[in-house]
Amino acid sequence: MSVPVEVLQNILMRFRPVAKFAQQYHSTGVNADPGQVRRVFELYRQFAPVAGKDILEIGPGHTLEVLECAKTEGARNCTAIDVVDYRSPEQKGRTRVIYALYDGKTFPLEDACVDLIWSYTAFEHLRYPAMTVQECFRVLRPGGMLVSLIDLGDHSFYGMNPPHPDKLFHCLRYPEWLWNLMRWNRSSYVNRLRQSEWHTLFKQAGFILRAEEKMVSEDIVRQLPLLPYLRRYSYEDAVTSVLTVCCGKF
Ligand SMILES: C[S@@+](CC[C@H](N)C(=O)[O-])C[C@H]1O[C@@H](n2cnc3c(N)ncnc32)[C@H](O)[C@@H]1O
Numbered sequence: 001m002s003v004p005v006e007v008l009q010n011i012l013m014r015f016r017p018v019a020k021f022a023q024q025y026h027s028t029g030v031n032a033d034p035g036q037v038r039r040v041f042e043l044y045r046q047f048a049p050v051a052g053k054d055i056l057e058i059g060p061g062h063t064l065e066v067l068e069c070a071k072t073e074g075a076r077n078c079t080a081i082d083v084v085d086y087r088s089p090e091q092k093g094r095t096r097v098i099y100a101l102y103d104g105k106t107f108p109l110e111d112a113c114v115d116l117i118w119s120y121t122a123f124e125h126l127r128y129p130a131m132t133v134q135e136c137f138r139v140l141r142p143g144g145m146l147v148s149l150i151d152l153g154d155h156s157f158y159g160m161n162p163p164h165p166d167k168l169f170h171c172l173r174y175p176e177w178l179w180n181l182m183r184w185n186r187s188s189y190v191n192r193l194r195q196s197e198w199h200t201l202f203k204q205a206g207f208i209l210r211a212e213e214k215m216v217s218e219d220i221v222r223q224l225p226l227l228p229y230l231r232r233y234s235y236e237d238a239v240t241s242v243l244t245v246c247c248g249k250f
Contacts, residue, residue, distance in 0.1 A: 006182035013185035027059025035223035041069040053115040059122025119148040137205040165219035194237035207247035
């Protein structure tokens with residue numbers, strides 16, 4: 001899609017009725033698929049047990065079922081916060097998970113009130129990532145943990161046929177002001193932070209990195225000499241496509 005069309009779409013998305021209409025067609029990832037729900041739950045659980053814990057999920061999209069799994073496995077309280085309400089009428093009728101919408105800035109939660117924070121492919125969409133990481137630190141109890149899987153790719157080309165593996169980091173071609181003009185109001189907005197920038201944000205907020213898993217894109221490794229916009233990054237930043245962090249508050 002051309003840049004002017006992208007900018008126009010972004011402007012249109014500022015109008016609430018247009019945004020509401022578009023939301024019906026959004027896919028948020030796990031989409032409450034039972035197999036994926038279990039996989040995401042097991043990913044979180046490998047870092048910390050859930051029994052007796054107060055758990056917060058940031059950006060559940062269409063999927064409250066991961067937190068419902070945690071409830072079934074003995075979590076005390078499960079809360080989800082999001083900036084867009086993707087819940088179905090049926091999900092809205094369920095009460096095992098506390099749900100809150102907010103403006104993407106200050107969490108609607110007290111200081112030191114949760115033991116675990118989970119997030120799956122939501123941090124890359126944060127408009128105010130430094131603030132959100134600080135908010136995570138604020139609402140965690142000492143000894144608490146944040147587990148977040150962050151997809152560092154440009155989501156615009158996912159699921160395309162034919163696939164565009166060389167365009168995984170296409171979003172990094174644009175200066176920040178233009179990228180924001182193209183995407184800020186759209187669900188496909190990604191903040192484009194690289195893995196080292198996430199490390200810095202977690203450290204600045206006071207977190208200690210306890211464990212980390214990284215996925216490298218072999219397509220980007222092969223294409224790297226042909227992608228001049230990646231030259232300004234370290235090798236690791238240029239090739240890491242998915243980052244899973246487990247950060248502790250002490
Ligand atoms: C790609 S979807 C992922 C949804 C779900 N975690 C999954 O994997 O299916 C990203 C979600 O993050 C939410 N989001 C974006 N910015 C947010 C913020 N500042 N705080 C909480 N959620 C946010 C979006 O509304 C959306 O529901």
